Amino acid sequence: MLDLQRRAFAEEGRRSRTQDIPPLTEQLDAVSGHIRTQTALVARDRGAIIGTIRGIVENRVCTVRALVVDPACQGRGVGSALLDALERKLTDVTRFDLTTNTLMEGNVPFYERRGYEVVELTRHSARITLAQMSKIVHASAQEPRN
Numbered sequence: 001m002l003d004l005q006r007r008a009f010a011e012e013g014r015r016s017r018t019q020d021i022p023p024l025t026e027q028l029d030a031v032s033g034h035i036r037t038q039t040a041l042v043a044r045d046r047g048a049i050i051g052t053i054r055g056i057v058e059n060r061v062c063t064v065r066a067l068v069v070d071p072a073c074q075g076r077g078v079g080s081a082l083l084d085a086l087e088r089k090l091t092d093v094t095r096f097d098l099t100t101n102t103l104m105e106g107n108v109p110f111y112e113r114r115g116y117e118v119v120e121l122t123r124h125s126a127r128i129t130l131a132q133m134s135k136i137v138h139a140s141a142q143e144p145r146n
Contacts, residue, residue, distance in 0.1 A: 001040070001052045001068075002031045008068045015103050016128050023066055034065065041085055043069075043078050051078040055086045055093075062090050064098035083114060087137070096135045101128055108133070 009023035019025070034040055034054045039062075043051035050073045054065040064086065069078045087096065098116070100107040108118060108131050116133040124130050 001035070001042070001049070002026065002028055004049060004052060004070060005031075005066050005068045008071055011071070012101055012104055016101065016125075018125070018127075021101070021128070023068075026066070039086065039089060041082055041089070043082055045073065051082050053082040053086050055090055055096075057090060057093060060092060060094045062086075062093045062096045064096055067098075079110065080114065087135075094137055096137065097132070099130050099132050102131050103128060107131070
């Protein structure tokens with residue numbers, strides 16, 4: 001998961017002109033801890049992992065961590081499928097939060113199409129503005145349909 005994450009975020013690091021961004025500096029023990037104690041999902045194609053997502057839940061709020069798609073597989077719906085799967089799996093969550101780099105021009109619209117809204121913009125550096133985004137989950141959306 002971590003190797004794929006570093007490959008997938010390499011372009012963001014290049015555009016940001018720094019490798020000092022969380023997806024590129026995250027350590028293996030943090031990823032392993034999330035896999036053991038939180039929700040971690042993968043997408044596979046012929047056995048190879050082509051996408052990953054982690055959900056860190058605290059007080060019924062899920063922080064979406066590192067939605068990652070192999071650069072060669074982007075634009076095929078892998079990210080959407082992973083995000084949908086995470087949201088369906090975490091039925092007790094009332095809100096999903098995430099942070100994304102606006103320098104990657106497709107990020108905010110991708111999440112907005114899935115019901116997320118920008119709640120705050122934070123200037124991280126001269127080149128990086130982070131969008132904090134949230135999606136409220138309504139109780140009726142979580143109830144099973146007959």
